[in-house]
Amino acid sequence: MNTPEEIALAVVLFTEVWGELAVSLPDDYSCHMTCTEAEALADVFRAGGQDRTAEMILANHAAHDEPDDLHFQGEE
Numbered sequence: 001m002n003t004p005e006e007i008a009l010a011v012v013l014f015t016e017v018w019g020e021l022a023v024s025l026p027d028d029y030s031c032h033m034t035c036t037e038a039e040a041l042a043d044v045f046r047a048g049g050q051d052r053t054a055e056m057i058l059a060n061h062a063a064h065d066e067p068d069d070l071h072f073q074g075e076e
């Protein structure tokens with residue numbers, strides 16, 4: 001197991017490098033994430049101090065949710 005410092009550094013580097021791609025996955029790559037996957041991905045970005053990116057990940061994911069899904073924001 002890596003040290004907490006190594007894990008923290010990896011999270012920060014990951015969120016810096018993957019921010020743009022992680023946000024655009026649903027729209028640009030037709031990558032369907034489950035609600036649990038989207039929340040887990042957003043949590044990594046929050047842990048890396050990228051709250052705005054986490055919000056954008058969930059917003060783009062929510063646009064593809066169905067009425068019974070956790071993040072659905074449209075009209076039923």
Ligand SMILES: [Zn+2]
Nearest residue numbers: 035065070071
């Ligand atoms: Zn969802």
